Amino acid sequence: MASNSGNRIIAIEEHYFDPEIVAEFDKKTSFEGTPIRKRMDDLYDARIKDMDASGIDMQVLSQGAPGVQRFDAEKATKLAIAANDRLHETCQRHPDRFSGFATVPSPAPEAAADELERTVKDFGFKGGMIHGLTNGDFIDQKKYWPIFARAEALDVPIYIHPAVPHPDVVKAYYADYLQKYPSLLTAAWGFTVETATAGIRMVLSEIFEAYPKLQIILGHLGEGLPFLLWRISDSLSRDSDYPFREKFCKHFHITTSGNFSDPAMLCSIMEMGVDRIMFSVDYPFAPNMQGTEWMEQISLSPDDKKKILHGNAEKLLRI
Numbered sequence: 001m002a003s004n005s006g007n008r009i010i011a012i013e014e015h016y017f018d019p020e021i022v023a024e025f026d027k028k029t030s031f032e033g034t035p036i037r038k039r040m041d042d043l044y045d046a047r048i049k050d051m052d053a054s055g056i057d058m059q060v061l062s063q064g065a066p067g068v069q070r071f072d073a074e075k076a077t078k079l080a081i082a083a084n085d086r087l088h089e090t091c092q093r094h095p096d097r098f099s100g101f102a103t104v105p106s107p108a109p110e111a112a113a114d115e116l117e118r119t120v121k122d123f124g125f126k127g128g129m130i131h132g133l134t135n136g137d138f139i140d141q142k143k144y145w146p147i148f149a150r151a152e153a154l155d156v157p158i159y160i161h162p163a164v165p166h167p168d169v170v171k172a173y174y175a176d177y178l179q180k181y182p183s184l185l186t187a188a189w190g191f192t193v194e195t196a197t198a199g200i201r202m203v204l205s206e207i208f209e210a211y212p213k214l215q216i217i218l219g220h221l222g223e224g225l226p227f228l229l230w231r232i233s234d235s236l237s238r239d240s241d242y243p244f245r246e247k248f249c250k251h252f253h254i255t256t257s258g259n260f261s262d263p264a265m266l267c268s269i270m271e272m273g274v275d276r277i278m279f280s281v282d283y284p285f286a287p288n289m290q291g292t293e294w295m296e297q298i299s300l301s302p303d304d305k306k307k308i309l310h311g312n313a314e315k316l317l318r319i
Helices: 035-041 045-054 075-093 109-123 142-155 167-177 189-204 225-235 246-252 260-270 288-297 302-317
Strands: 008-015 058-063 099-101 129-133 158-161 216-218 252-255
Touching: 008 035, 008 158, 035 045, 045 167, 045 288, 058 075, 075 099, 075 109, 075 129, 109 129, 129 142, 129 189, 158 189, 167 189, 189 216, 189 225, 189 246, 225 246, 225 260, 246 252, 252 260, 288 302
Parallel strands: 008 058, 058 099, 129 158, 158 216, 216 252
Antiparallel strands: none
8 A cells, every 4th residue: 555654645536437327328438348347337345445455545436428518408417416316325325435526417507507506515515527528518608607606606616527529629630540549539638638728718718707716627737738837828918918827826726637747746836836736546547556656756745745635625625
């Protein structure tokens, strides 16, 4: 077991598949017949044993991509409500080991806001997760703002998680190489580009002027944005005096999910500050032990490790 100097470890981007939602996915998307699917379906013995072996005290669970973002409003809402009810039952069985992010039915923005409120107030969920595009739309469009208004009112964050890019983007950018390198479309690059674009668009939409206390989480050490933050902000300043970098660092938090790189971590700390970085594994797509062993060896001060491993999540998510 990775020791991490006795620190409590909270991992906040850790996935599972709700049985009704995953039944709507195709075989490839559902990882049918694979070890990943087996781990996604297991919310008890094997998962907790793996957490124990790697020193993880708590997982904040979330439905895996692509979530309910591709369904019509009625279906998305129905599936999300039932999935959140089941996730609450899971968390009640092991309240010291599991908490949850709500499945957010963004195709129905008002219903999504109500469902976020229900799960936060009745279940103690820590916020909501939205996977990629909502039926082809980026989430910054004003028709989706009721979700963010409610998140601000509830004082909970929204986690913007990757999903497969728009079909036109897939065709133009990736199709030539997908037969040999299918991961190019997802974790290797496609997820990063799509989700970083979502983050940039949220800042430019001026949603944070409307909801000045709203907080957003991005995984994978910010989808590359910390590395590019100076250049993005400097370039946009030629068009407007809008303070992009200031807004990003004030309203976004990032996690380590599936990006266990010392240089990337140090860049993120230098650009955003250690108070906005939280530990995640991206289980089961990344192994728990890989994440905790990396945090054990990375050259950070004990106080900074404490913040990343649990302190920042405890503060933001009120754990």
